[in-house]
Amino acid sequence: xxxxxxxxxxxxxxxxxxxxxxxxxxxxxxxxxxxxxxxxxxxxxxxxxxxxxxxxxxxxxxxxxxxxxxxxxxxxxxxxxxxxxxxxxxxxxxxxxxxxxxxxxxxxxxxxxxxxxxxxxxxxxxxxxxxxxxxxxxxxxxxxxxxxxxxxxxxxxxxxxxxxxxxxxxxxxxxxxxxxxxxxxxxxxxxxxxxxxxxxxxxxxxxxxxxxxxxxxxxxxxxxxxxx
Amino acid sequence: xxxxxxxxxxxxxxxxxxxxxxxxxxxxxxxxxxxxxxxxxxxxxxxxxxxxxxxxxxxxxxxxxxxxxxxxxxxxxxxxxxxxxxxxxxxxxxxxxxxxxxxxxxxxxxxxxxxxxxxxxxxxxxxxxxxxxxxxxxxxxxxxxxxxxxxxxxxxxxxxxxxxxxxxxxxxxxxxxxxxxxxxxxxxxxxxxxxxxxxxxxxxxxxxxxxxxxxxxxxxxxxxxxxxxxxxxxxxxxxxxxxxxxxxxxxxxxxxxxxxxxxxxxxxxxxxxxxxxxxx
Numbered sequence: 001x002x003x004x005x006x007x008x009x010x011x012x013x014x015x016x017x018x019x020x021x022x023x024x025x026x027x028x029x030x031x032x033x034x035x036x037x038x039x040x041x042x043x044x045x046x047x048x049x050x051x052x053x054x055x056x057x058x059x060x061x062x063x064x065x066x067x068x069x070x071x072x073x074x075x076x077x078x079x080x081x082x083x084x085x086x087x088x089x090x091x092x093x094x095x096x097x098x099x100x101x102x103x104x105x106x107x108x109x110x111x112x113x114x115x116x117x118x119x120x121x122x123x124x125x126x127x128x129x130x131x132x133x134x135x136x137x138x139x140x141x142x143x144x145x146x147x148x149x150x151x152x153x154x155x156x157x158x159x160x161x162x163x164x165x166x167x168x169x170x171x172x173x174x175x176x177x178x179x180x181x182x183x184x185x186x187x188x189x190x191x192x193x194x195x196x197x198x199x200x201x202x203x204x205x206x207x208x209x210x211x212x213x214x215x216x217x218x219x220x221x222x223x224x225x226x227x228x
Numbered sequence: 229x230x231x232x233x234x235x236x237x238x239x240x241x242x243x244x245x246x247x248x249x250x251x252x253x254x255x256x257x258x259x260x261x262x263x264x265x266x267x268x269x270x271x272x273x274x275x276x277x278x279x280x281x282x283x284x285x286x287x288x289x290x291x292x293x294x295x296x297x298x299x300x301x302x303x304x305x306x307x308x309x310x311x312x313x314x315x316x317x318x319x320x321x322x323x324x325x326x327x328x329x330x331x332x333x334x335x336x337x338x339x340x341x342x343x344x345x346x347x348x349x350x351x352x353x354x355x356x357x358x359x360x361x362x363x364x365x366x367x368x369x370x371x372x373x374x375x376x377x378x379x380x381x382x383x384x385x386x387x388x389x390x391x392x393x394x395x396x397x398x399x400x401x402x403x404x405x406x407x408x409x410x411x412x413x414x415x416x417x418x419x420x421x422x423x424x425x426x427x428x429x430x431x432x433x434x435x436x437x438x439x440x441x442x443x444x445x446x447x448x449x450x451x452x453x454x455x456x457x458x459x460x461x462x463x464x465x466x467x468x469x470x471x472x473x474x475x476x477x478x479x480x481x482x483x484x485x486x487x488x489x490x491x492x493x494x495x496x497x498x499x500x501x502x503x504x505x506x507x508x
Contacts (some may be wrong), residue, residue: 031495051283053384054386076391078377078379078388079287080388081286083283085285152282162283178283180279182386
């Protein structure tokens, strides 16, 4: 009997799912611990769009964040932002009861050894269907995310860190999004000069949005009025 | 002498009630557009940008004065040639039909000077129409809706022009629109030189513009080779000023082609009128 119990215990403890789920949780906890150091922050933001059907100059904006989920981006003019803001990922990862995480391997990303953590939400109705994160387990920061969502399809985010990596605050984010072909009826926009040949030229189904953060001010307080 | 003739011509143009139809129509249309967009602009815009919102979160005041002005210009500049032709198509033929041409030709003025004065008067009228449209649309647009970045929606892309760059682009667009309408002015003046009836040059100008616009708009490969030769294709080049980066070569090419048309129409007009046997 003792032998049988020991055998079951040995198999359970050594099964890949058990040990890797533990590791995945630990890695995510490390990311959460880093970000939990942040109560609030403000930063300057420069947004560059590389989307075939959008022609616009870089936008300068200011970003405000306050725990738990207050997030605001302010700019003077019109701004196009990715639907997924970076704090959404952190907020989602913090709620460890809402998903199951599995470590599915390790890989070198941007010269850093990263653990690949796959996250599956427990709820059937969540917008996120599947999340895959490449995490630097030593520093506790996400270097790359791949999200499959119901509302926006696939989304890839590359995270680059600088002096604020201990807060898990990136210096640069590159979003790669799936874009549907942009087409508006000619009569609706009175675009008399266009032709189908013009629109055939650009049919790239992926777009990139690069956000560069600078001048971070962390944990110095942010007025609630800003978020109204 | 041309100056005195010009004064007479301007007096003739502005003493006719017909000349004010364009100004009144523009004022009414601008008012209707502003009112409609003030009341229902957000719904209209939501419909237009819904495709974009599937990919992006859009922030900022999109429904601003510059967008309203752009929508108005885009819609009304297509109709402007008809208003111009209503006056300029009558400049020479009107004299013939009313019997004053013979009287005018007996004065010690060269026929070339008569045409020059009529051309300048017609161009001045066209310029006033453009300023009236641009001024009303921009003035009321900025007053009611306030300035902001301009989101230009085309069939296959969008351009966002920073607010600081909008004003000069609108002035440039009005200047290009004036050149475009000058093609219509000279075309109708040319037809006017061939006719002794006021209605024919006006209606013919309108018909040609409508036909050319429809042919130019139809996305049929058969017409692709014809389109570059239609002056209406180049008349909408002002829209290129609202793209980033501005295609200077395309705009310059179209402006040169329009000047070539103006020169061609004027040459025919001068030749025809100088050689014309004035019988009425």
